Amino acid sequence: MKRWMYALLLSVLIFGGCINNEDKKFTGNELNSAAKISNETQRASSSNSDLFFSGYVECAGGNNKALGIYNPTGNKISLVNNYFMMKLSNPTIGDTWTSNNATVYKFEVGKVISPKDVFVVYNAGADDANILGTGDMTSAITSYNGNDDLALVKDENNDGVYEVGIDTILDVIGKMDGTNWGKDITLERKATVTSGNAIFDLNEWNSLPTNTFDHIGLFAGSEVNSASDLFFSGYVECAGGNNKALGIYNPTGSDISLVNNYFMMKLSNPTIGDTWTSSNATVYKFEVGKVISPKDVFVVYNAGADDANILGAGDMVSPITGFNGNDDLALVKDENNNGTYEAGIDIILDVIGKMDGTNWGKDITLERKATVTSGNVTFDLNEWNSLPTNTFDHIGLFAGSEVISPDNGSGNVVIPTDTGCGNYYDSIGTETGSALKSKLNDLIDNQTELSYSQAYNALIVTDRDPNNSNNVIEIYTGRSVNGPKKYDGGKGWNREHVWAKTHGDFGTKMGPGTDLHHIRVADVSVNSDRGSKEFDNGGTPNSEATECNSDSDSWEPRDEVKGDIARMLFYMAVRYEGEHGEPDLKMSEDINDYSKAPTIGKLSVLLEWNREDPVSETEIRRNNIIDKDYQHNRNPFIDHPEYAERIWGN
Numbered sequence: 001m002k003r004w005m006y007a008l009l010l011s012v013l014i015f016g017g018c019i020n021n022e023d024k025k026f027t028g029n030e031l032n033s034a035a036k037i038s039n040e041t042q043r044a045s046s047s048n049s050d051l052f053f054s055g056y057v058e059c060a061g062g063n064n065k066a067l068g069i070y071n072p073t074g075n076k077i078s079l080v081n082n083y084f085m086m087k088l089s090n091p092t093i094g095d096t097w098t099s100n101n102a103t104v105y106k107f108e109v110g111k112v113i114s115p116k117d118v119f120v121v122y123n124a125g126a127d128d129a130n131i132l133g134t135g136d137m138t139s140a141i142t143s144y145n146g147n148d149d150l151a152l153v154k155d156e157n158n159d160g161v162y163e164v165g166i167d168t169i170l171d172v173i174g175k176m177d178g179t180n181w182g183k184d185i186t187l188e189r190k191a192t193v194t195s196g197n198a199i200f201d202l203n204e205w206n207s208l209p210t211n212t213f214d215h216i217g218l219f220a221g222s223e224v225n226s227a228s229d230l231f232f233s234g235y236v237e238c239a240g241g242n243n244k245a246l247g248i249y250n251p252t253g254s255d256i257s258l259v260n261n262y263f264m265m266k267l268s269n270p271t272i273g274d275t276w277t278s279s280n281a282t283v284y285k286f287e288v289g290k291v292i293s294p295k296d297v298f299v300v301y302n303a304g305a306d307d308a309n310i311l312g313a314g315d316m317v318s319p320i321t322g323f324n325g326n327d328d329l330a331l332v333k334d335e336n337n338n339g340t341y342e343a344g345i346d347i348i349l350d351v352i353g354k355m356d357g358t359n360w361g362k363d364i365t366l367e368r369k370a371t372v373t374s375g376n377v378t379f380d381l382n383e384w385n386s387l388p389t390n391t392f393d394h395i396g397l398f399a400g401s402e403v404i405s406p407d408n409g410s411g412n413v414v415i416p417t418d419t420g421c422g423n424y425y426d427s428i429g430t431e432t433g434s435a436l437k438s439k440l441n442d443l444i445d446n447q448t449e450l451s452y453s454q455a456y457n458a459l460i461v462t463d464r465d466p467n468n469s470n471n472v473i474e475i476y477t478g479r480s481v482n483g484p485k486k487y488d489g490g491k492g493w494n495r496e497h498v499w500a501k502t503h504g505d506f507g508t509k510m511g512p513g514t515d516l517h518h519i520r521v522a523d524v525s526v527n528s529d530r531g532s533k534e535f536d537n538g539g540t541p542n543s544e545a546t547e548c549n550s551d552s553d554s555w556e557p558r559d560e561v562k563g564d565i566a567r568m569l570f571y572m573a574v575r576y577e578g579e580h581g582e583p584d585l586k587m588s589e590d591i592n593d594y595s596k597a598p599t600i601g602k603l604s605v606l607l608e609w610n611r612e613d614p615v616s617e618t619e620i621r622r623n624n625i626i627d628k629d630y631q632h633n634r635n636p637f638i639d640h641p642e643y644a645e646r647i648w649g650n
Contacts, residue, residue, distance in 0.1 A: 050072075050073070050154065050170055050195070050196070051069055051070065051071055051072075051077065051083065051113065051152060051170055051171075051196070052069070052070055052072070052152065052170055052171040052189070052193070052195055052196035052197075053067060053068065053069060053070070053150075053152060053171045053173055053189065053196065054068040054069065054070035054118050054188070054189045054218075054219040055067065055068030055118070055120075055186075055187065055188055055189065055215060055216045055217075055218075055219070056068075056150075056173055056182065056185075056186070056187040056205075057131070057186050057187075057212075057213060057216055058144065058145070058146050058182050058183060058184060058185055058186075059184070059210070059211050059213075060184040060210050060211055062125070062126075062127070063123040063124075063125030063126050063127070064123070064126045064127065064128045064131055064211070064213055065122065065123040065126065065142040065143075065144065066120055066121065066122040066123065066126065066131050066135065066142060066213075066216045067085075067120070067121045067122075067141070067142065067150065067173075068118045068119070068120055068189075068216050068217065068218075068219065069113065069118065069119045069120075069121065069152060070113075070117075070118050070119075070189070070219045071113040071114065071115060071116065071117055071118075071119070072116070072194060072195070073115060074115050074116075074251075074295075075115060076112050076113070076114050076115060076425075076426070077112060077113045078111075078112050078429065078430055079107035079111045079112060079113065079119070080106070080107050080108065080109050080110065080111060080429075080430055081155065081158040081160070081430070082154070082155055082158065083107060083152065083153060083154055083155055083170075084104050084105060084106050084107065084153050084155055084160055084162075085104070085105040085106075085107075085121070085139070085141050085150065085151065085152055085153065086102055086103065086104055086105065086150070086151040086153055086162060087102070087103050087105065087141050087144060087148050087149070087150055087151075088101060088102045088148060088149040088150075088151075088174070088176065089101045089103070089148050090147045090148060090178070091148075091149050091174070091176045091177075091178070092176075092177065092178035093176065093177055093178065095176055097151060097162060097164075097169065098162070098164055102162070103141075104160060104161065104162060105139050105140060105141040106160055107137065108137055109429065109430060110429030110430060110431075111136065111137055111429070112426070112429060114423060114426065115252070115294070116252055116254065117254075118134075118216075118217050118218060118219050119136045119137075120134045120135045120136050120137075120216055120217055121135075121136065121137050121138070121139045121141065121142060122135040122137075122138055122139075122142055122216075123138065123142040123143065124138040124140075128213045130213040130214040130216065130217075131213050131216060133217075134216055134217030144182070145180075145183065146180045146181065146182040146183025146184065146185070147178070147179065147180045147181070147182070147183065148174060148182070149172065149173065149174025149175070149176050149200075150172070150173040150174055151169050151171070151172050151173075152169070152170045152171045152172075152196065153167050153168065153169055153170065154167060154168040154169075154170055155167055156168060169198050170196040171196025171197060171198070172196075172197065172198055172199065172200050173187075173200055174200055175200060176200075184210050185207065185210060186207070186208040186209065186210060186211070186212040186213075186215070187205040187206070187207060187208070188205065188206045188208055188215050188218075188219075189204060189205055189206075189219060190204055190205060190206055192204075229251075229252070229333065229349050229374070229375070230248055230249065230250055230251075230256065230262065230292065230331060230349055230350070230375070231248070231249055231251070231331065231349060231350040231368070231372070231374055231375035231376075232246060232247065232248060232249070232329075232331060232350045232352055232368065232375065233247040233248065233249035233297050233367070233368045233397075233398040234246065234247030234297070234299075234365075234366065234367055234368065234394060234395045234396075234397075234398075235247075235329075235352055235361065235364075235365070235366040235384075236310070236365050236366075236391075236392060236395055237323060237324070237325050237361050237362060237363060237364055237365075238363070238389070238390050238392075239363040239389050239390055241304070241305075241306070242302040242303070242304030242305050242306070243302070243305045243306065243307045243310055243390070243392055244301065244302040244305065244321040244322075244323065245299055245300065245301040245302065245305065245310050245313075245314065245321060245392075245395045246264075246299070246300045246301075246320070246321065246329065246352075247297045247298070247299055247368075247395050247396065247397075247398065248292065248297065248298045248299075248300065248331060249292075249296075249297050249298075249368070249398045250292040250293065250294060250295065250296055250297075250298070251295070251373060251374070252294060254294055255291050255292070255293055255294065255422075256291065256292045257290075257291050258286035258287075258290045258291065258292065258298070259285070259286050259287065259288050259289065259290060260334065260337040260339070261333070261334055261337065262286060262331065262332060262333060262334055262349075263283050263284060263285050263286065263332050263334055263339055263341075264283070264284040264286075264300070264318070264320050264329065264330065264331055264332065265281050265282065265283055265284065265329070265330040265332055265341060266281070266282050266284065266320050266322075266323060266327050266328070266329055266330075267280060267281045267282075267327060267328040267329075267330075267353070267355065268280045268282070268327050269326045269327060269357070270327075270328050270353070270355045270356075270357070271355070271356065271357035272355065272356055272357065274355055276330060276341060276343070276348065277341070277343050281341070282320075283339060283340065283341060284318050284319065284320040285339050286316065287316055290315065290316055293420075293422040294422040294423060295419075295420055295421075295422060296420050296422060297313075297395075297396050297397060297398050297420075298315045298316070299313045299314045299315050299316075299395055299396055300314075300315070300316050300317075300318045300320065300321060301314040301316075301317060301318075301321055301395075302317070302321040302322065303317045303319075307392045307469060308460075308461060308464070308469060309392040309393040309395065309396075309464070309469055310392050310395060312396075312461055312625065312629060313395055313396030323361070324359075324362065325359045325360065325361040325362025325363065325364070326357070326358065326359045326360070326361070326362065327353060327361070328351065328352065328353025328354070328355050328379075329351065329352040329353055330348050330349075330350070330351050330352075331348070331349045331350045331351075331375065332346050332347065332348050332349065333346060333347040333348075333349055334346055335347065348377050349375040349377075350375025350376060350377070351375075351376065351377055351378065351379050352366075352379060353379055354379060355379075363389050364386060364389060365386070365387040365388065365389060365390070365391040365392075365394070366381075366384040366385070366386060366387070367384065367385045367387055367394050367397075367398075368383060368384055368385075368398060369383055369384060369385055371383075392469060393464065393466045393469060394466070396621075396624070397617075397621065416614075416615045416620065416638075416639070416641075419615070419620045419623065419624070419638060419639045420620065420624050421634060421639045424443070424634060424639070425443070425636070425639065425640065427439065427443065428440070428443070428640075431646070432646045432647070433646075433647060434647075436643065436646050436647050437573075437574055437577075437647050438577075440574045440636050440643065441574050441575065441577050443633075443636070444571075444574070444575055444633040444634060444635075444636065445575060445577075445579065445633075446633070447515075447575075447631040447632060447633040448630065448631050448632050449510040449511050449514065449631075450510065450514045450516070450630065450631070451510060451514060452495075452508045452510075452513065452514050454514070455495065455514040455515075455516055455519055456486065456495060458516055458626075458630050459472065459483075459495065459516070459519065459520070459521050460472060460483040460484065461625060461629070462516055462622050462625050462626060462630075463475075463483075463520060463521040463622070464483065465480040465483075466618075466621075467480070468480055470482065470483060470484070471483055472493065472521045473521065473618075474493055474521050474522055474523050474526070475496060475498075475520040475521060475522050475557070475561055475564075476496075476522055476523065476526045476527075476530065476542075476545040476548050476557055476558065476561075477523050477526060477544065477545045478547070478558060478560065478561075479523070481493055481521075481523075487524065490524050490525075491524070492524060493521045493522060493523055493524060494522065494524050494527055495519050495520075495521075495522075496519065496520045496521070496522030496527045496530070497513070497518060497519055498518040498519070498520060498565055498568045498569065498572075499512070499518050499568070499569055499572040499585065499600055500531070500532035500533075500534075500600070501513060501532070502532045502596055503532060503534075503585075503596070503597065503598060503599060503600050504576075504583035504585050504596070504597075504598035505583070505596040505598075506582075506583050511576070511582055512572070512575075512576050512582060512583060512585070515572070515575070515631070516626045516630055516631060517568060517571050517572070517575070517623075517626060517631070517633075517635045518568040518569070518571065518572050520568075523544065523545065525544060526542060526544050526545045526548070529542055529543075529544075529545075529550065530548075530550070530555045533550060533553060533554050533555040534553065534554050534555070534591045534592070534600050534601050534602065535554060535555055535556070535557070535565060535566075535569070535600070535601070535602060535605065535606060535609075536553075536554035536555075536556065536591060536601075536602045536605050537549075537556050537605055538551060538554070538556060539551035539554065539555075539556055545558070547559070553591050554591055554602070559613065560613070560616075561613070562609035562612065562613045563609050563610050563612065563613030563614060563615065563616075563641070564613070564616065564618075564619055565606070565609065566606040566607070566609040566610040566613075566637075566644070567610060567615070567619070567635060567637040567638055567641065567644070568635070569587070569600055569606060570587070570606070570610070570637040570643075570644050570647075570648075571635040571636070571637055572585050572600075573585050573586055573587045573600075574636070574647075575633075583598045584598055585598045585599070585600070586598060586599050587599070587600065587601065587603045587606070587648060588600060588601040588602075588603060589601055589602060589603045589604060590602075603648060607644060607645070607648060607649065610637070610641055610644050610645075614641075615638055615641055619635075619638045620638060623635050623638045623639070
């Protein structure tokens with residue numbers, strides 16, 4: 001049975017953002033200070049599931065007024081049409097959010113909140129540098145005067161109108177009692193708060209001195225702690241040789257600078273009773289300039305390593321990787337930034353090792369499980385997957401980045417939860433059609449171009465078999481074949497241009513003819529059979545790639561790579577738009593095989609394949625390698641397959 005039968009969802013998710021799985025709506029009584037709200041609905045959203053207010057500034061004189069809105073999730077959230085704010089002017093006891101004096105304030109088009117970030121709404125007349133420096137949008141809602149109530153609302157019908165029993169009030173600021181409760185004060189949400197509250201509670205807020213403006217872009221809950229900081233994601237201790245490495249994962253939504261902020265420690269051959277203050281505990285510092293991007297893995301490796309996977313993923317050599325399976329390792333937050341471990345001051349974020357005098361870690365490869373979200377000062381093997389000895393191709397990955405659907409009932413494009421792209425797409429808002437296509441082109445067209453021979457050699461790395469580092473995987477047969485032998489007198493593999501070179505007549509020119517995002521490893525004879533045929537369903541099985549079908553003008557690849565093929569073609573149509581002497585490639589609904597026209601299809605079928613075959617771990621790994629090590633640009637349709645619907649859907 002094809003995978004799409006499992007991935008088929010209810011409706012196409014046209015605009016990205018955070019999906020509220022709780023779907024909690026307030027029904028019955030409207031919200032006010034005297035309303036009776038059950039325990040199930042008093043908290044507007046479950047922990048870390050949706051936006052809430054993080055700051056409130058009402059200055060003593062002038063217009064330095066601002067609101068902070070915090071995104072506690074791991075996803076970027078689009079505001080327009082999904083959320084709005086309300087203000088109830090000078091309410092008294094008995095007023096409700098449906099009163100005539102309740103006004104809706106919408107968010108501007110394109111406004112988004114990054115993961116673990118604060119979005120600042122401020123007064124157009126503000127002149128304080130802190131507010132202006134952190135401000136994201138001006139809004140007339142900030143004309144409040146201390147006697148107004150404010151609400152943050154989830155717009156369930158996306159219509160910008162508050163509908164009782166349908167829309168969800170996520171959070172409220174204000175007492176609704178006719179007093180000047182909020183005049184000349186600054187409030188900052190406490191670190192213990194993880195969600196909004198439909199009933200305003202001052203116990204959830206820290207009261208700061210009047211006219212304190214430098215906290216509005218912060219949320220106390222985003223302060224560093226072990227649940228929102230770096231942790232180990234991988235450990236490799238090879239059987240023979242020096243292919244040893246550690247993976248360190250950044251689960252946050254921000255870049256993290258390592259030097260002076262973190263260090264590693266190794267306790268050599270410890271026994272029961274040893275501690276991290278023992279004389280044989282050694283500190284290993286990070287190099288100047290080393291940073292871990294959001295949702296990325298930083299790989300520390302041995303200077304003597306010779307495996308291509310480790311060398312390709314490696315970020316820094318360190319002698320800490322001289323471990324031999326009987327050593328303990330720690331990742332430490334350097335609170336005093338002095339590179340010295342100080343018990344009771346510095347924070348040990350994560351530990352690898354049993355501290356029991358055994359060779360617990362010899363000749364093994366460990367990968368952190370997807371369920372792990374923070375470090376553990378007590379090593380627990382139940383938090384790790386044990387991989388075969390000398391498995392080197394996982395060290396740059398974190399199992400928590402595996403592709404899953406964020407909600408198996410919310411749309412029929414399955415969106416990866418995380419692909420390691422960090423803030424690459426922060427400039428993309430809610431655009432559709434040609435506007436989105438143009439913005440994506442601006443984002444990806446400044447790439448490093450390879451020669452044709454460089455592309456050939458790069459495929460040995462990008463298309464490597466994860467279970468055999470000497471082999472590569474052929475796109476159409478799925479076979480694992482010797483990588484370095486390449487053509488091998490016609491018995492091996494060659495370069496398959498998924499967007500056939502004749503469709504645009506670009507040949508092997510640097511740029512479209514050498515772009516790794518659409519060049520794949522293919523069996524020589526199967527590549528010839530495909531030729532320049534376009535893509536469609538149907539035909540008869542190929543004699544060698546028996547899971548592929550073809551007829552006189554089209555080619556149907558095996559089910560496991562149909563989405564891969566579609567996303568490569570979408571990339572080409574966005575990347576090459578006729579600039580700088582390049583071809584203007586376009587998606588087409590027509591099949592026009594052997595033509596030199598710069599088109600390829602069949603678009604409707606390719607969109608179907610994009611929905612049916614979700615993004616794979618292979619695609620994510622390949623996209624990251626091409627971005628990091630070769631072209632320094634990404635395929636947006638791997639990171640955001642829903643973009644295809646927004647450009648060509650319907």
